[in-house]
Amino acid sequence: MGLFHAGVIWSGRSESTETCARRAETLFQQLGRCDPVYARWFECAYSRKHSLQLPFEPTYEAFLRFFKRRRYRLAKGVFSFDAWTGQEQRGRGGKLNFVCGSESPSYLNECLLYLPREEPAASRVLTVPVLREVVRAMVQAWDPNGCAIIADGDLAARKEMMDGHPCLGWLTYIAGGRGNVPPLPRQVHVEPMEDQGTLIILTQERFSLKNPEHVALARDTREQLVKAGLMPPLKK
Template sequence: MMETYYAAVYWGCRVESAEECARRAETFFRHLSRCDPDYARWFEQADSRKKALQLQFDPSAETFMRFFKKRGYRLGKVGFSFGAWTGHESRERGGVVSLTCGDDAVGAPNNCILDLPREKPGAERVLSVSVLTEVLRAMVLAWEPDWGVVTSEDFRDSLSQEGDVGTFVGWMTYFSRSRGEVPSLPAPVRMELVENRGTLVILSSERLTVANSEQLVLGRHIQDVLLAKGLLKPVALTVQ
């Protein structure tokens, strides 16, 4: 069965205005558009594919301000929720973004999630370290999250029965500076700084897959090391 990959970042309570969320959304889509040609155009989601294909939008701060004024994109008194897709007829070929921002995060963390392509030609281009590090960087620079990951659902489930955000490692895992200092890790693992925001841990230069037993062993080992250092903990939902 084909593995399903995704990139995601999460952060806890951060109540922000529509203006602030719109600015962050514009930054994210602008950076993301440089990662791969498939991310150059976006459509609102709708009840049918035919209707959604009529809803292409320019991902500017002004556009998101207009969206966030709509009742359907608001989360009660604070926070916003929004979804978009790349317009590919087959969902497996393009991408889908879902985000929750500006929320008090009482029930679930704020987040930005990108479902990655499963089929050629998009999967061949996108599912690589060179592209996905830039995707995760785009998320970090825009949303300033606490934690983030690029992984497959199967690999995640093999390392974590609960799958609680912040508690497991993936192909790539991001830790904000607020989580603490990431220790030196053995090869082939490598680390990259994301400006002054935090550290990106990359398990392998090859595509990570649950079918590779050596990658699973490495993932479990690195997860144990980071757990012992106090870096793997659930994303806090509210300010203590």
């Protein structure tokens, strides 16, 4: 079973503690509607046993309290938070972390959600209908430059995201302010995401880096997005 994660990035944007708390509440509430695996959350700690002793309700008031703690502040007005869904199975299927409130290049505003690889959650979540809602949740919460569902083995895409650049995944959101999405290969599904931007879906079945047709489709799609100025060329 392949591991996927959903990631969003957004440019430097200083925001108040209250705004960051409201955005975090929106994210967790929307994720809770995507699948039952996101119905409960725990603060991350140094061990599973300790973390399971730290359940929390992801409310605006809770995040205001969290952001007052030193452990969740990277700098003045910059907040970092890690959460876990409490699954006992091996793997990181329920982990989420984010950094927000930063206008400094030293701290990238980002949010990373590790998607389940354990059954039965993986079969429920790793589908286009559910992942579409996961992307929508992250977009509504953070108003990012981009969002992508990335296979863990896609090292090039992961590096782009970690460097703060937009990247292409199984599902990809492109904010409207970045430009218009050009015509893409006919197999690729393109749809508006409300009034915020465009969602690109490479395949209706689960994307696989082991499938040559999927890899070729991703390559051709990316080439068109690079030509349109929506993706940076891959570094050689």
